[in-house]
Amino acid sequence: MIGSELHTSHFPYGEYRLARASWRDVFALHRLERLIFPGDAYSYPELLALLVWPGMANLKLVDRHGRLAAFFSGGPFPGGGRTWIMTIGVHPEHQRRGLAWRLLAEGEACLAGPTIYLTVRASNRRAYALYAQNGYIQVRVKARYYPDGEDGIEMRKDRP
Ligand SMILES: CC(C)(COP(=O)(O)OP(=O)(O)OC[C@H]1O[C@@H](n2cnc3c(N)ncnc32)[C@H](O)[C@@H]1OP(=O)(O)O)[C@@H](O)C(=O)NCCC(=O)NCCS
Incomplete structure (x- = not known):
């Protein structure tokens, strides 16, 4: 598209x-x-x-x-x-x-x-839930990824 x-x-x-x-x-x-x-x-x-x-x-x-x-x-x-x-x-x-x-x-x-990636703040439970409910799975934790030192969670969705 x-x-x-x-x-x-x-x-x-x-x-x-x-x-x-x-x-x-x-x-x-x-x-x-x-x-x-x-x-x-x-x-x-x-x-x-x-x-x-x-x-x-x-x-x-x-x-x-x-x-x-x-x-x-x-x-x-x-x-x-x-x-x-x-x-x-x-x-x-x-x-x-x-x-x-x-x-x-x-x-x-x-x-x-086939695969989509994203990173979400570890504390952002609403966004994490949105992604998890839409087929994204956690790949890894990116330690201190954000400027304030918070971890990021990398997620991935594999599409058929
Ligand atoms: C996270 C964010 C994007 C969610 O946006 P939103 O438009 O409020 O989300 P939705 O209305 O689509 O979903 C809200 C709720 O409806 C539910 N819902 C909506 N459509 C649904 C559907 N078709 N089927 C099932 N559940 C649904 C969701 O599970 C969710 O539940 P909750 O209110 O208990 O959390 C918004 O809060 C935001 O912009 N936050 C700040 C920025 C941010 O954090 N972005 C993500 C960065 S990674």
């Missing part, structure tokens, strides 16, 4: 529209990142790199007012043959409505390759 026209759709969860994110979304994405990843947010250059890197699947959900509700980024970045989910986040006002589940499924459908 990468590189082709992404269908836009209205979800049964409400009036959320799915679309590809582009460099034009960088300011809204940065605001969302700072809100949901305090201390950990991607910088503007990092977000821009995600948004323009070849082969990346960058998807957003916008609400009925056109505001950013959720974002997914995944693909071969930062290179090396593996497919990674780089970030997934839902605005606090839109959480617990099934958006992460839906966006994860839509994002995975855009990703090539």
Whole structure:
């Protein structure tokens, strides 16, 4: 699906529209990142790199007012043959409505390759549960992976 026209759709969860994110979304994405990843947010250059890197699947959900509700980024970045989910986040006002589940499924459908990797904070039980319930298994612990010294948990999903 990468590189082709992404269908836009209205979800049964409400009036959320799915679309590809582009460099034009960088300011809204940065605001969302700072809100949901305090201390950990991607910088503007990092977000821009995600948004323009070849082969990346960058998807957003916008609400009925056109505001950013959720974002997914995944693909071969930062290179090396593996497919990674780089970030997934839902605005606090839109959480617990099934958006992460839906966006994860839509994002995975855009990703090539049989195996998808991601890293999640050891303390992020909600995100860990989301991934585990969607078929991701723990691969290894990355000791002190995050800047504040917290461990990261690498997870992997093998697709048929
Ligand atoms: C983690 C995060 C992405 C979850 O987003 P969300 O949209 O609230 O998640 P969902 O609504 O899709 O899922 C929420 C709940 O509904 C359940 N659910 C939703 N859709 C479901 C479905 N189709 N089938 C079964 N359960 C479902 C989930 O199990 C989950 O249960 P919980 O509320 O007890 O945790 C969100 O909290 C977030 O953005 N956090 C900050 C950023 C972050 O941590 N990102 C992950 C980094 S690795």
